[in-house]
Amino acid sequence: MVEKSGAYGGLLLLLPPGEPTLFATLLSGFPAKFAGPWARIWLESNFAIARSARERRQIWMGPDERALLYPESAVAAPYPYAVVDTPLLTGDTLWGVLNLLWPASHPPDPIPAELAAVDAGAHRLSELLSRCAEEGRPVRAYRRPLVVPRQEARRYQADEAREGAHFAERLPGGGLGMNLDGEVTFVTAATAELLGTSASSLIGALPWDVLPWLSDLIYEDSYRRALFTRLPTSFTALRPPDVWLSFRLYPGASGISVRIRRTVAPAEKVLSATPTPTAETADQEAALTPASDEAPTRVGSLYHLMQLATVLSQAVKVRDIVNIVCSPVMSAFDAESIVLLTVDGTRLRVLGHRGLTEEASRFLDDHPLDAATPAARCVAEQRALFFTSPQEMDRAFPGWSVRSHLSAFALMPLTALGRPVGCVAFGYREPHQFGSGYRTLFTSLSGLLAQALDRAQLYDAQHQLARRVQDLLLPTALPDIPGLEVASRYRSATRGVEIGGDFYDLIRLDSGCAAAIGDVQGHNVTAAALMGQVRTAVHATAGARPDEVLTRTNRLLTDLDAGLFTSCLYAHIDFAAHRALLATAGHPPPLLLDAEGQVTILDVPPGPLLGIEPGALYTSTETPLPPGSALLLYTDGLVETPDTDIDASLAELADHLRWAAASPPDVIADRLLHQAPAAAGTDDVALLLIRRQDGRP
Numbered sequence: 001m002v003e004k005s006g007a008y009g010g011l012l013l014l015l016p017p018g019e020p021t022l023f024a025t026l027l028s029g030f031p032a033k034f035a036g037p038w039a040r041i042w043l044e045s046n047f048a049i050a051r052s053a054r055e056r057r058q059i060w061m062g063p064d065e066r067a068l069l070y071p072e073s074a075v076a077a078p079y080p081y082a083v084v085d086t087p088l089l090t091g092d093t094l095w096g097v098l099n100l101l102w103p104a105s106h107p108p109d110p111i112p113a114e115l116a117a118v119d120a121g122a123h124r125l126s127e128l129l130s131r132c133a134e135e136g137r138p139v140r141a142y143r144r145p146l147v148v149p150r151q152e153a154r155r156y157q158a159d160e161a162r163e164g165a166h167f168a169e170r171l172p173g174g175g176l177g178m179n180l181d182g183e184v185t186f187v188t189a190a191t192a193e194l195l196g197t198s199a200s201s202l203i204g205a206l207p208w209d210v211l212p213w214l215s216d217l218i219y220e221d222s223y224r225r226a227l228f229t230r231l232p233t234s235f236t237a238l239r240p241p242d243v244w245l246s247f248r249l250y251p252g253a254s255g256i257s258v259r260i261r262r263t264v265a266p267a268e269k270v271l272s273a274t275p276t277p278t279a280e281t282a283d284q285e286a287a288l289t290p291a292s293d294e295a296p297t298r299v300g301s302l303y304h305l306m307q308l309a310t311v312l313s314q315a316v317k318v319r320d321i322v323n324i325v326c327s328p329v330m331s332a333f334d335a336e337s338i339v340l341l342t343v344d345g346t347r348l349r350v351l352g353h354r355g356l357t358e359e360a361s362r363f364l365d366d367h368p369l370d371a372a373t374p375a376a377r378c379v380a381e382q383r384a385l386f387f388t389s390p391q392e393m394d395r396a397f398p399g400w401s402v403r404s405h406l407s408a409f410a411l412m413p414l415t416a417l418g419r420p421v422g423c424v425a426f427g428y429r430e431p432h433q434f435g436s437g438y439r440t441l442f443t444s445l446s447g448l449l450a451q452a453l454d455r456a457q458l459y460d461a462q463h464q465l466a467r468r469v470q471d472l473l474l475p476t477a478l479p480d481i482p483g484l485e486v487a488s489r490y491r492s493a494t495r496g497v498e499i500g501g502d503f504y505d506l507i508r509l510d511s512g513c514a515a516a517i518g519d520v521q522g523h524n525v526t527a528a529a530l531m532g533q534v535r536t537a538v539h540a541t542a543g544a545r546p547d548e549v550l551t552r553t554n555r556l557l558t559d560l561d562a563g564l565f566t567s568c569l570y571a572h573i574d575f576a577a578h579r580a581l582l583a584t585a586g587h588p589p590p591l592l593l594d595a596e597g598q599v600t601i602l603d604v605p606p607g608p609l610l611g612i613e614p615g616a617l618y619t620s621t622e623t624p625l626p627p628g629s630a631l632l633l634y635t636d637g638l639v640e641t642p643d644t645d646i647d648a649s650l651a652e653l654a655d656h657l658r659w660a661a662a663s664p665p666d667v668i669a670d671r672l673l674h675q676a677p678a679a680a681g682t683d684d685v686a687l688l689l690i691r692r693q694d695g696r697p
Contacts, residue, residue: 001121002028002100005114008230008253010100011038012125013049014141020044022053022097023141028148029101029253030227031181035145038099039334044323046070049097052085056094060084060115062108063229079228082106084115086122090130098122103230144334174260182206182223185255194260196239213240226251236263312452318342321449321456322352325424329445330354333438337406337427339364341375342453343420348375356427360404374400378411378423384442385411389431408432412442414450421454478506481513483575485691487665489673491637492684501527501566502635502686503535507542512575514542514549517633517688518568518587518610530557530564534610538570546570546583547618550607554585554618557611566610569633573625573690580625583618585610588636591654593691595628597661599654630665630691632657634672637685641677649677665689 002010009029013022022041043050048070052059061069063080082102088095100118132139174191176184184202192199201210208214214237226233226249234248246263249256312324322340330338337355341348341364350365364375374397378385387393387409390401401407408428414421424446434442478486488504501520507513516538520531537553544552549570557566569587573580582590582602586609592600607618625631639649656675660668669689676685 001098001117001125004121005100005117006111007100007102007114010098011035011145012096012098013038013041014096014129014139015043015053015094016140022049024145025096025139025141026148027145029180030147031179032145032147033181034224034227039145040330042324048083049085049099052087053094053097056087056089058084058086058115058119060110063104063106064108077224077228079225080104081228081230082108082110084110084118086118088122088126088129090126093130095126095129098125101228105231173262176202176207176258176260177255178207178223178258179255180227182220182256191260194239194243194245194262196243211239213237222247222249223256226256238265312448316456316459318351318453318456318460321453324452325449326352326354329424329449330426333426333441333445335426336429337404339375339425339427340422340453341365341379341424342422342457343369343379348373348379348422351422357403357405360400363403373397374409374411375423375425378413378425379420382413382415382420384413384439384446385409386434386439388433405429408434410434410438410442412446412449414446414453416450416454421450421457424449474503475505479508479513481506481508483693484513485665485693487669487689488687489669490684490686491673491676501531501564502637502684503531504633504686504688505535505539506688506690507539509543509572512573513690515571515573515631515633515688515690516542516568517635517686518566518585519635519684519686520566521564527564530560530566533557533560534566534568538568543572545620546572546581547607547620550583550585550610550618551616554608554610554616555614558614560611565612567636568610569604571631571633571690573631575692578624578626578692580623580631581620582623583607583620585618588634588639589650590634591632591657592623592625593630593632593657593661595626597658599658599661601650601654625692627692630689632672632687632689634687635685638672638676638687665691 002008007029009027011024011028012026014025015022020043022043024035024039024041027035038049041047041049043053048059048061048066061083063082066081066083081104084100086098086100088098098118098121102114129139171188174188174194176188176191177186179185183204183206185204187199187202189199192202195202195207195211197210208216208220219235219237222233222235230251232248232250234246236244236246238244244263244265246261248259250259312321325338325340335355337353339353339356339361340351342351347366347368348364348371350361353361364373367373367376369376369380374385374393385396387396390407393400393404393406393409400409404427406427407430409425410432411423411425413423426442474490478488486506488506490502490504502518503520504515504517506515516535518531518534518538520527520534534553534557537556538549541549541552550568553568566585567587568585569582569590570584571580571582571590582604584604585607589604590602592602594600602621602623604621605619608616634653639653640646641649653672656672657668660671663671669687672687673685
């Protein structure tokens, strides 16, 4: 598929049944050590691969689009290249996603012949995966992705190889060859002299490991850039004490050729990495090999932590943190189990876990901080604990290996602002050596995770308090009034800890009832408190003419001088006269649904917002409200959408009400709330639907 589509490499990810994570299975065109950020991809993450799986559609991105559309993904490889993600489907079954890459020189738009080859190959792959599953031998992901080679066109004979080496030696300057892993496979004598080392020390090694003056991450990043973009990349480096060398990297399917020359010191003495277009060669490594068990490369680790930091920065609630820990974080460290615990007073409580036995989870949960458990010791001592084998675990905590079914365990304390907030633990089924690279990554992650968890816990506490305040200010239940069917809904904006000033009320009167709905400016505690005062004022004056109710309420608000404005609509429903009297203070117009299912947007004479002008006057208007008809009152969150004409939004709301006219009030309210533009979290929504029952006075 890679060859037929013209891509230079790609990744096949599989979705195991019931899993929320895609697992990288096959890799082509890259060394396996660079598959880390894509080894496991959480379905809910903001990666194009995850979105392709969720929405079951193909996603193409040109060389410069990925960083704009999916910044979290671009953090892992901030280089231009074209990519397409194609879901693998048979019927309703999703098997995984095929990810293919083209060089940065590819046009921004896909080439039809390339996509046709991708579609045909994805269909064949899907059918093959389906057939294997039906035959009882489903394809499962290996622990790490396997590298698939591209066939070599021909193999050089020994004499041809010698002639090639002689040819390279005769060229001015120096040159060396690197495989896709970055290891040196060929070096000339002139190159060794330029680099100030022996050829034997370079062969089989990474240049930045052998030459200390090339150990800066930016040099390794240039190699990665060439690998991902498949374009030549250059940089200048100083070989101590005073020799400046220029390096130019030419990538191909089987590796990278590097041209090295003496140069003068750059004017700015800064490194440059400037890609320019080139043709791609067509070779690949010759064996199917699993990824290394070593820790990620230095640059890969840096990008991986940046990616996790980006994901964690978007987490708002504690539940978000738990989901991230139990999917992306667990995947990033290739752990078979993970558990997140938080400090709750003097005890430790499990917030979430995955891959841990229930017995082990119960053993860790709800224990005092001085208990003899691994997590309690980690938090109490505020230090990381690493157990590389069952024997080590059992020496510290007898029976823990049997209870947890694990052979290695790492626990990291979570500390924010100098106080413990919990701990996170990673478990492995096989013995695991936690080298310095892993320990550094774990330590960095624990810092990010502690800040995110502390922030999320604060949000949850504030949000719970704010929502409780608002719930107390809204009616707990609407009165049961004979002759009326009533439905009300309230939904706050989905982001942030703020609370809104939307309110509604239904008031029993001797001659019928009164209904009110309003919206105080702002989304904070002040707005909510003022909302409670407005509702109380309206409730106290209910029974008077609507214009008088708004006039009195306006005087109260201007006397309070709260600095916030309020819109309000008040309706007095007279059962005996089969009518409704209405007055508005800058509020959206109500909708009237008649007994035949026709909808009218009522024209209520507008009055100024409450709280602006002390002497403002309001006007009442009358509309028929016979049995079988209904009145819809709502706040602007139900209709207002940025860059959309309000008349068009009102007409759309009227259409939705007309389509749902035959349904009970509760069903109508649910449907209207579902279609509200505020579903995106832009504003609060309140609505009150009042229907006169047929045959009732």
